[in-house]
Amino acid sequence: MKARIIVTLKTGVLDPQGKAIEGALKSFGLAGIDGVRQGKCFELEVAETDPAAARAKLTEACEKLLANTVIENYHIDLA
Template sequence: MKARITVTLKNGVLDPQGKAIEGALGSLGFEGVEGVRQGKYFEVDLAETDAAKARAALDEICAKLLANTVIENYAIELADAKSGK
């Protein structure tokens, strides 16, 4: 089973990289860009075929390593779930 995980900075946490990207977009002439927040994206392949079990495992994977929950939130999306749910 494949999972897509996005890790994003929590609201209120300063994102200087996002700010720099926002500035560069302005330099390129893109108007109306009101904000950029940079995050991370992971694709994880799991042997698990049960969606609920996979989600539980991924939750632990995110909390223990992929995200630092002091400053980051994470979202898990399961792809090609066998059950078709």
């Protein structure tokens, strides 16, 4: 089963990279794009065929390694 995990910064955590990207977008004259926040996306394959079991395994992966839950949230999408 394929899965995609999105890791994003929690609200309130300063994201200097996001701000710099937003500044670069504005410098192209692309107005009307605000609140840019940079995150990470992981694409992976899970041997598990049961969605609930796969989700449990990926949750453990996020909690243990893929996200730093001090500053990041994660979202798991199963294909």
